[in-house]
Amino acid sequence: MxxxxxxxxxxxxxxxxxxxxxxxxxxxxxxxxxxxxxxxxxxxxxxxxxxxxxxxxxxxxxxxxxxxxxxxxxxxxxxxxxxxxxxxxxxxxxxxxxxxxxxxxxxxxxxRTTQTNEVRRVATMFPAIAQAAKQAKGPIGLLEVGTSAGLLLGVDRYGYRYSTEAGEQINAGPTKTPLVLTCAVSGQPLPKLPKKLAVAAKVGLDRRPIDLRDEEELAWLEACVWADQPERSRRLRVAAEMQEKDRPTLVTGDAVDGLADAAAQVPAELPLVVLTSHVLPYLADERRQEFVAALASLAATRPLWWVSQEHYLAAMTYLVPGRTDFEDSFREIRGVLALVRWESGKPDARLLGRTGAHGQTLTWL
The missing domain is CATH 1.10.8 (Helicase, Ruva Protein; domain 3)
Structure with missing residues (x-):
């Protein structure tokens, strides 16, 4: 309609x-x-x-x-x-x-649809992805749902600089990288963050994935960057250039109906880490619930973690209901960072932080 x-x-x-x-x-x-x-x-x-x-x-x-x-x-x-x-x-x-x-x-x-591939958002997700990788105890496979051009899948190749309220800086990720993502952190101290993240496979799922080798598609992605924020545009260009040497597998499909086929592109021996970032508000409530159910079905077949950076009412309300203290995130367009792991068919969902809409801030809980 x-x-x-x-x-x-x-x-x-x-x-x-x-x-x-x-x-x-x-x-x-x-x-x-x-x-x-x-x-x-x-x-x-x-x-x-x-x-x-x-x-x-x-x-x-x-x-x-x-x-x-x-x-x-x-x-x-x-x-x-x-x-x-x-x-x-x-x-x-x-x-x-x-x-x-x-x-x-x-x-x-x-x-067209909004294709906001804001690279900086992965700075707020990195601590949760690192926790999943630590629990997996080995190389992981990434599957990003709502991937757009797949730039968040470059998480292992970007550097990170977190600035604390006390004026300290926490550096993570590789030291030699063309792109360092900055983020202001507050709240509880961040866990120790690694210099290296072992990622053995990268797959992105989207209704209309963007091939950055197509200039028209890249132009649309740039048009989705807000016009008075040139730094975001610069990050997009640098990340796009970095992807030329590390292209993910992009799969065309629906977030729910195409999930299993996209996951099958990640070798079965790899623990699977599913990423979503400000994607689920575009789905109707029924489809969101079906997405969570589809993740649970996948988790019954292989080790699986879900790193969710979504509005509380679009994601974690289905797994951690009743947290009215997070409901304001939907109105204020803030994300709730969460890490979910299924154990014996039951989800273990942990709310880790609040995140700024474009990855500029992280409040660790």
């Missing part, structure tokens, strides 16, 4: 208030205007209900700006070399631009 105008406006409102606010001044300003503009908001109504989100709307707009980098609006897109901050002129320019290309906007919004 396609999104209604009312739903589109509600999603833009949520994006302005709970996602962009305090993080992206440009998108906060544009979304604040767009949510009250029926003509502009109606463009987002071209998307199916599950995918009608502000991130998709602004990705479509940025993809069209990429195609016309000489226009005045491009000056506000720092990811494209612009240098202007949001001011009173940007909304009229943006409105004129998207409405003047309404057919192209609707085509992108109706045929």
């Amino acid at each position: 396609m999104a209604s105008l009312e739903l589109a406006k509600a999603r833009l409102t949520n994006f302005a208030v709970n996602e962009a606010a305090g993080i992206s001044p440009l998108y906060e300003l544009l979304a604040t205007h767009a949510k009250d503009d029926d003509e502009v908001a109606a463009l987002l109504a071209a998307a199916p209900e599950n995918f009608a989100h502000g991130t998709l709307f602004f990705a479509a707009a940025q993809r069209l700006v990429q195609a016309e980098p000489w226009i005045e609006l491009a000056n506000y897109y720092l990811t494209m070399g612009g240098s202007f901050g949001p001011d009173e002129r940007v909304w009229p320019l943006f409105r004129q631009f998207v409405l003047g290309r309404a057919d192209k906007m609707r085509e992108l919004i109706s045929t």
Whole structure:
């Protein structure tokens, strides 16, 4: 079912208030205007209900700006070399631009999905993946569900620098690497983190996986990066270049129905670590429960861990119900980091931390 105008406006409102606010001044300003503009908001109504989100709307707009980098609006897109901050002129320019290309906007919004392959998110997942690897006592196989281009599967090749509230720095991962991911940590002390993670297989599952060798696909991935966050764009490019020497196996399929076939691509002798990061909110509640059940079925056939970085109400509520103290993460677009292992058919789920939407913060519990 396609999104209604009312739903589109509600999603833009949520994006302005709970996602962009305090993080992206440009998108906060544009979304604040767009949510009250029926003509502009109606463009987002071209998307199916599950995918009608502000991130998709602004990705479509940025993809069209990429195609016309000489226009005045491009000056506000720092990811494209612009240098202007949001001011009173940007909304009229943006409105004129998207409405003047309404057919192209609707085509992108109706045929594309948000592919936010934010590499930095793996910085908040690394401590949990390292715990799973330690418990596995040997090389592991990774399967990322909702993988997009599979950049999070490069977890073993990135470096990590965690800054504590006391001003200390904790370094992990390989020391010689083109990409070091930074993260501010708080809460309880992090467990000891390894310099090396032994990963013997990497598989990604997605409804529409992205091949980074395709320039058009890479351009869409870049369009999904928020336009006033050039550092995210830089990380994406570096990670994409690193993947050229370490390509994962990408499988086209549904998160539930395609899970077993994708897992079969990881050699059976390897302990399987399944990763999800801000994927499950795109599934209906029934499908989320089916996903958890599918993981349990897989765990009956081989050693399996699930590293989940999802909103509590989209994931851990099914395994650790009643934790109302984590329910705010859904509204605030924060993740709950969890590690789940099945023992004799029963899940052992541990909530490890709260994470920032783009991997910028980790509160260890």
